[in-house]
Amino acid sequence: MDSKPKRVMAKKKVNIKDVAAKAGVHPSTVSRVLNPDTASMVSRPVAERVTSIASEMGYKRSPMASGLRTGRSYTVGVLIPDLTNPIFPPIVRGIERSLGERGYIAILADSDNNKKDEHAILDSMKSRHVDGLILATAHRKDLAVNTCIDEQIPLVLVNRSIDSHAVTEVINDDEKGISLAIEHLLELGHRSIAYLGGPPDTSTGRDRHQAFKKIMRAHGLEPDPELIVNCAAFTEPEGHLGFLSLLKKHRHFSAVVAANDLLALGCFDALQESELRCPQDISVTGFNDTPFMDRLSPPLTTVQIPLDEMGAKAAQLLLNLIRDPQIDSETIKLKPKLVVRGSTAKPRT
Amino acid sequence: MDSKPKRVMAKKKVNIKDVAAKAGVHPSTVSRVLNPDTASMVSRPVAERVTSIASEMGYKRSPMASGLRTGRSYTVGVLIPDLTNPIFPPIVRGIERSLGERGYIAILADSDNNKKDEHAILDSMKSRHVDGLILATAHRKDLAVNTCIDEQIPLVLVNRSIDSHAVTEVINDDEKGISLAIEHLLELGHRSIAYLGGPPDTSTGRDRHQAFKKIMRAHGLEPDPELIVNCAAFTEPEGHLGFLSLLKKHRHFSAVVAANDLLALGCFDALQESELRCPQDISVTGFNDTPFMDRLSPPLTTVQIPLDEMGAKAAQLLLNLIRDPQIDSETIKLKPKLVVRGSTAKPRT
Numbered sequence: 218m219d220s221k222p223k224r225v226m227a228k229k230k231v232n233i234k235d236v237a238a239k240a241g242v243h244p245s246t247v248s249r250v251l252n253p254d255t256a257s258m259v260s261r262p263v264a265e266r267v268t269s270i271a272s273e274m275g276y277k278r279s280p281m282a283s284g285l286r287t288g289r290s291y292t293v294g295v296l297i298p299d300l301t302n303p304i305f306p307p308i309v310r311g312i313e314r315s316l317g318e319r320g321y322i323a324i325l326a327d328s329d330n331n332k333k334d335e336h337a338i339l340d341s342m343k344s345r346h347v348d349g350l351i352l353a354t355a356h357r358k359d360l361a362v363n364t365c366i367d368e369q370i371p372l373v374l375v376n377r378s379i380d381s382h383a384v385t386e387v388i389n390d391d392e393k394g395i396s397l398a399i400e401h402l403l404e405l406g407h408r409s410i411a412y413l414g415g416p417p418d419t420s421t422g423r424d425r426h427q428a429f430k431k432i433m434r435a436h437g438l439e440p441d442p443e444l445i446v447n448c449a450a451f452t453e454p455e456g457h458l459g460f461l462s463l464l465k466k467h468r469h470f471s472a473v474v475a476a477n478d479l480l481a482l483g484c485f486d487a488l489q490e491s492e493l494r495c496p497q498d499i500s501v502t503g504f505n506d507t508p509f510m511d512r513l514s515p516p517l518t519t520v521q522i523p524l525d526e527m528g529a530k531a532a533q534l535l536l537n538l539i540r541d542p543q544i545d546s547e548t549i550k551l552k553p554k555l556v557v558r559g560s561t562a563k564p565r566t
Numbered sequence: 567m568d569s570k571p572k573r574v575m576a577k578k579k580v581n582i583k584d585v586a587a588k589a590g591v592h593p594s595t596v597s598r599v600l601n602p603d604t605a606s607m608v609s610r611p612v613a614e615r616v617t618s619i620a621s622e623m624g625y626k627r628s629p630m631a632s633g634l635r636t637g638r639s640y641t642v643g644v645l646i647p648d649l650t651n652p653i654f655p656p657i658v659r660g661i662e663r664s665l666g667e668r669g670y671i672a673i674l675a676d677s678d679n680n681k682k683d684e685h686a687i688l689d690s691m692k693s694r695h696v697d698g699l700i701l702a703t704a705h706r707k708d709l710a711v712n713t714c715i716d717e718q719i720p721l722v723l724v725n726r727s728i729d730s731h732a733v734t735e736v737i738n739d740d741e742k743g744i745s746l747a748i749e750h751l752l753e754l755g756h757r758s759i760a761y762l763g764g765p766p767d768t769s770t771g772r773d774r775h776q777a778f779k780k781i782m783r784a785h786g787l788e789p790d791p792e793l794i795v796n797c798a799a800f801t802e803p804e805g806h807l808g809f810l811s812l813l814k815k816h817r818h819f820s821a822v823v824a825a826n827d828l829l830a831l832g833c834f835d836a837l838q839e840s841e842l843r844c845p846q847d848i849s850v851t852g853f854n855d856t857p858f859m860d861r862l863s864p865p866l867t868t869v870q871i872p873l874d875e876m877g878a879k880a881a882q883l884l885l886n887l888i889r890d891p892q893i894d895s896e897t898i899k900l901k902p903k904l905v906v907r908g909s910t911a912k913p914r915t
Contacts, residue, residue, distance in 0.1 A: 277689055290694075292673075292694060300655045300658055300659055300662075301655045301656060301659060301857065303652070303655075303857070303858075305655075306649045306650045306652075306654075306655060307650060309649055309674075309676070310649050310650060310676060310678075313649075313675065313676055314678075322673060322675065322687075322690050322691070322694065323673070323674060323675070324641075324671060324672070324673045324674070325658075325672060325673070325674040326662065326671060326672070327658070327659060327662050329659075329663075338671075340626055341671050342671070344626075345639075345641065345671070482858075482861065485861070508650065508652070509652075509858045509861075509862070512831065512834070512858075512862050512863065513858070513861050513862065513863065514861065514862065514863030514864070514865070515863070516863070
């Protein structure tokens with residue numbers, strides 16, 4: 218009600234020139250001191266005086282205003298395929314923490330496993346002048362990624378990679394992860410092991426599938442194509458459908474390696490529906506060790522990857538690229554480890 | 567490598583005047599047609615012709631460019647206390663879906679349960695010229711909310727409310743939710759019921775606590791202050807600590823009502839540490855029915871609230887407020903229901 222008079226009476230906003238005058242420095246020095254990217258260019262005593270005067274006077278640097286001069290928006294677009302997949306909140310938290318330390322903020326969008334048009338989302342982010350993008354949505358051949366490369370938008374892929382290694386990416390060592398799961402099952406005595414994979418047009422879908430076949434062969438076991446099903450998405454319902462189709466083939470197997478935790482949960486559902494028990498009848502392994510997997514019934518044996526670190530690392534690499542677009546692209550592979558829980562046991566004899 | 571020549575050779579970008587000329591209309595008509603807020607102001611045949619010509623010519627409306635004229639950024643800030651609390655991904659997904667339908671995008675920030683300065687985050691969002699804010703972080707007395715009211719920034723609270731009902735909010739019916747949990751336990755035969763609450767400076771912490779005492783009294787049971795503990799945050803570690811402190815008092819109780827699912831998970835941990843079983847020794851109820859609560863060991867009996875709908879509704883109300891800031895504030899209370907699972911049973915006799 219009374220907010221309009223308040224606005225009229227509001228005292229004049231302190232600007233950068235006021236702070237500079239009081240500190241006895243040039244406004245550009247104030248700008249440098251208050252920008253984390255350039256603060257180190259100013260001597261410590263001056264920086265401390267300016268910071269303290271700016272704080273006293275209630276002056277806050279506006280990233281948007283300085284963006285008008287530097288051409289930067291201090292905003293990074295983050296595109297993820299499915300916010301309700303529990304792999305992503307920890308990744309996003311790592312990204313936001315890293316960005317926040319440098320005065321950047323994230324614009325987050327969820328493509329709902331491609332149901333929304335990723336191109337439209339990217340266009341929308343570009344029209345908001347993001348300084349760079351972090352994509353967790355990449356497909357192996359990805360037009361959106363190609364567009365960003367063509368338009369020279371700084372870009373980092375997280376969790377998934379593209380076929381051509383032209384982009385900086387922070388991913389898992391998928392082969393190592395799958396080998397940990399298989400070797401654990403072999404040690405328990407399993408020999409007939411099924412594989413429930415993800416979409417082959419994603420690097421995680423393709424790489425984990427290839428790794429499964431390679432590691433089985435390395436242990437002298439020829440993978441049975443009838444025991445391999447790739448699902449259309451990394452979700453519980455797709456895992457449920459995929460594993461039901463495996464069970465309906467009535468081929469013998471005593472364990473299944475699922476390509477992520479949600480697919481493994483789909484296996485739990487299909488097993489329950491088929492009146493089979495885990496791990497007594499069939500052992501199940503997951504991938505990612507997302508939150509709560511230790512609390513399930515049975516607790517899920519799964520490949521653990523450092524999700525928060527993956528996000529933080531992706532953000533750091535992107536900020537480096539924004540500062541220096543000429544940096545060569547690189548691929549960072551994070552090391553997974555196996556967490557053994559109650560969903561795996563010796564096969565019945 | 568070859569992207570620089572490409573940029574030089576890139577053909578001229580189609581602009582709104584090109585589309586208007588080809589369609590034989592004024593540029594402002596093109597603008598109206600392509601803006602979901604104003605599309606209905608143009609006759610259908612004209613709208614269809616303009617849309618089809620714009621699409622042929624590859625012209626895309628830039629919300630930022632039209633924002634320069636309308637003063638809108640088509641961006642909404644969303645501030646949540648903890649992205650790793652599984653209540654928030656479904657709320658955020660509902661928000662993003664609703665916003666996306668109207669050409670808006672969300673800037674998301676995670677205050678990490680107040681460890682990050684919410685004021686700094688809000689300043690940062692304001693400097694990016696958000697058209698409005700959705701806050702899930704509100705405390706009962708909230709300076710950030712007051713600032714937004716003073717500065718006339720359209721604002722909707724989701725999940726939590728403030729003490730003065732001056733702001734539009736979409737919340738649960740907390741009293742109804744707590745009464746469902748208590749009445750279920752009473753029906754099972756429990757009489758000594760403990761309460762593990764959330765931070766009293768949040769509306770959800772305060773309202774659920776008040777509801778617990780009120781509903782117990784309504785059933786002729788005087789709540790024992792020794793059986794009530796309020797935790798410092800709605801997290802598993804705080805629930806664990808809080809429930810251990812309840813157990814250490816060695817007062818008899820056979821059930822606990824936890825103020826959210828994460829606190830209930832903390833109870834599970836404390837019970838296990840104390841070699842007590844759920845539900846045989848103590849029944850536990852949660853609140854929210856976040857993902858995976860049906861898969862726990864034991865599956866959690868909890869109060870289910872429509873999280874996705876809560877987010878979608880908050881976004882709709884905010885877009886209404888952005889269009890017409892004079893709309894009166896309102897409080898929407900969504901109806902919860904109880905989902906009975908394995909964490910509750912009859913008390914031991």
